Amino acid sequence: MKRHEFYAFVAPSVIIMVTLMIVPLFFTIYLSFTAYTYGQIPRFMGLDNYINALQTPRFWNSIRFTLLYMGVAIPIQILIGFIMALLLYKVKKLQGLMISTALLPNVVTPVVGTLIFSWLFQDKWGFYSWLLSLVGIKINFLASVSGARALLILHAIWSATPFPFLVLYAGLQGISREQFESAQLDGANWLQQVFYIVIPNLAPLFVFIAMINIMDAYRVFDPVYVMTRGGPGSATESIVFYNYMVAFSQLRLGYGSAISILTILGILVLLVPFLVRTYRQQTRG
Amino acid sequence: MTTSHSRFLIGRRLLSVLVYAVLLAWMLVNVTPFLWTVTTSFKEVKDAFAIPPVLIFKPTLAAWQALWKEAPFGKFFVNSVIVTTGTVAVSLSIGCLAGYALARYRGKIGFVILIVALLFRSLPRISFLLPAFAFARMTGLYDTHILLILVYVAINQPFTIWMLRSFFAEIPIEIEEAAMVDGCSRLEAFIKVVMPLMLPGVVTTGIFSMLLAYNEFLIPAILAASRAATLPVGIASIGTEDLKYWTITAAGSVWIALPVVVVVLFFQRYIIRGLTFGAVKG
Numbered sequence: 036m037k038r039h040e041f042y043a044f045v046a047p048s049v050i051i052m053v054t055l056m057i058v059p060l061f062f063t064i065y066l067s068f069t070a071y072t073y074g075q076i077p078r079f080m081g082l083d084n085y086i087n088a089l090q091t092p093r094f095w096n097s098i099r100f101t102l103l104y105m106g107v108a109i110p111i112q113i114l115i116g117f118i119m120a121l122l123l124y125k126v127k128k129l130q131g132l133m134i135s136t137a138l139l140p141n142v143v144t145p146v147v148g149t150l151i152f153s154w155l156f157q158d159k160w161g162f163y164s165w166l167l168s169l170v171g172i173k174i175n176f177l178a179s180v181s182g183a184r185a186l187l188i189l190h191a192i193w194s195a196t197p198f199p200f201l202v203l204y205a206g207l208q209g210i211s212r213e214q215f216e217s218a219q220l221d222g223a224n225w226l227q228q229v230f231y232i233v234i235p236n237l238a239p240l241f242v243f244i245a246m247i248n249i250m251d252a253y254r255v256f257d258p259v260y261v262m263t264r265g266g267p268g269s270a271t272e273s274i275v276f277y278n279y280m281v282a283f284s285q286l287r288l289g290y291g292s293a294i295s296i297l298t299i300l301g302i303l304v305l306l307v308p309f310l311v312r313t314y315r316q317q318t319r320g
Numbered sequence: 321m322t323t324s325h326s327r328f329l330i331g332r333r334l335l336s337v338l339v340y341a342v343l344l345a346w347m348l349v350n351v352t353p354f355l356w357t358v359t360t361s362f363k364e365v366k367d368a369f370a371i372p373p374v375l376i377f378k379p380t381l382a383a384w385q386a387l388w389k390e391a392p393f394g395k396f397f398v399n400s401v402i403v404t405t406g407t408v409a410v411s412l413s414i415g416c417l418a419g420y421a422l423a424r425y426r427g428k429i430g431f432v433i434l435i436v437a438l439l440f441r442s443l444p445r446i447s448f449l450l451p452a453f454a455f456a457r458m459t460g461l462y463d464t465h466i467l468l469i470l471v472y473v474a475i476n477q478p479f480t481i482w483m484l485r486s487f488f489a490e491i492p493i494e495i496e497e498a499a500m501v502d503g504c505s506r507l508e509a510f511i512k513v514v515m516p517l518m519l520p521g522v523v524t525t526g527i528f529s530m531l532l533a534y535n536e537f538l539i540p541a542i543l544a545a546s547r548a549a550t551l552p553v554g555i556a557s558i559g560t561e562d563l564k565y566w567t568i569t570a571a572g573s574v575w576i577a578l579p580v581v582v583v584v585l586f587f588q589r590y591i592i593r594g595l596t597f598g599a600v601k602g
Contacts, residue, residue: 036424044421047414055474056440062451122339136350138584144535146552147573151353160369205596254444257537295447
């Protein structure tokens with residue numbers, strides 16, 4: 036393909052990405068150094084917004100909650116997803132049904148998924164709350180700090196476990212049968228096969244899943260907004276939810292922009308191990 | 321010998337029963353919220369709040385009728401249809417052009433475009449939304465379909481061009497070269513010869529554009545809070561106010577989930593391909 040043809044073909048796509056993502060991002064960086072409310076002229080403030088953010092307990096609180104949310108939910112999502120993929124790989128039936136039903140919580144409109152999941156945990160008349168009460172456990176999930184946090188994490192496990200399950204199940208199909216057969220001839224039991232064949236073979240997929248789940252959980256917003264509105268108090272405010280409140284409830288767009296930039300720096304830090312790994316692989320290959 | 325063999329068989333059977341039990345239990349966890357919501361949408365309010373929950377009840381369409389009467393649900397639905405259709409159409413047209421060029425051109429700039437797009441895929445959306453909000457207010461685009469479509473298309477381009485590029489790369493270059501030897505221009509060869517082979521790629525990418533535009537909540541909540549508000553914004557606004565609306569919200573949830581469920585059932589293969597896309601490429 037000739038150069039001028041290339042430019043003509045990519046132009047619409049590149050123009051829309053530049054005008055609606057790259058330019059706005061630079062504008063966000065600019066606004067983060069100003070005091071700005073919609074309708075006024077931005078007033079330059081230097082690093083004040085950043086200093087202000089770093090001194091605000093509610094900001095740190097949102098970071099702590101987001102890290103807790105990720106730290107608890109993601110390992111469980113990957114573990115359950117992996118176990119279910121291994122089990123489904125072992126059996127001969129159910130494949131189509133398991134995959135369809137697993138897709139539902141994962142691709143359904145997140146606001147709807149959150150609503151229908153949280154109803155089951157409503158105090159007293161929620162179906163799961165009622166089941167729990169039968170065995171003597173009575174938790175008002177939305178009223179207590181730990182209950183609200185637990186509910187958000189349970190929702191994350193429900194909605195995002197299917198992703199590792201589907202990816203790892205697809206990955207299992209790609210491992211050659213001979214590897215398992217020769218291991219069985221050597222007398223390896225199932226657990227040994229999992230550790231010496233499956234896990235090494237699927238290692239790149241685990242990395243991929245962890246990266247995607249980290250990116251998605253880091254920007255969690257819909258479940259927080261729908262289920263808890265960040266409450267009780269600000270106990271379940273995620274970073275993006277806090278950012279939203281500051282920018283669009285209080286209309287402090289300058290301060291909100293600074294939070295956005297800090298959020299971007301945060302995800303870059305979290306992704307460093309993955310970038311380093313990719314770079315090492317590139318240079319080794 | 322025979323006893324130990326039969327004991328082994330019993331053990332195996334027990335184990336496989338256990339495996340099925342675990343899988344089915346997880347399946348129940350996955351679908352229970354959906355089933356519960358469907359039944360709730362056909363309950364009367366008093367049945368919906370019954371303790372212990374009732375499984376057998378006299379079904380009623382009251383919530384479904386109220387959904388279309390009370391809430392401006394029809395408006396949210398029309399908005400969702402317009403915005404989703406627009407996003408898929410624009411996203412695929414400009415995405416196919418770019419994806420094709422990126423698959424065929426060997427220059428360095430193509431690589432740069434792909435990497436920058438990938439980086440932007442990982443950033444939280446709220447970081448572009450602040451200026452978009454200010455910009456939309458200033459230009460009068462705030463709360464319009466066209467604004468939502470443009471923003472969705474932009475946000476979805478990185479995934480779209482990566483995905484389509486990988487599908488184009490699988491189509492042998494000889495096919496279009498032959499057409500160009502026969503006198504077609506590059507664009508004619510692209511439209512008449514290459515695109516007809518791209519159906520699986522277009523379907524897969526189209527489904528993900530559709531899901532993004534249809535499911536997104538944060539962006540319309542910020543950029544289109546009333547006139548152009550889509551279904552997720554609508555359901556969130558009636559969903560949390562008053563518990564007596566619960567059956568109505570349940571009906572709304574079923575309605576919103578229905579198209580997604582249909583897509584899942586009919587296009588499962590394509591969705592799996594899209595979800596596992598990054599993984600397969602390493």
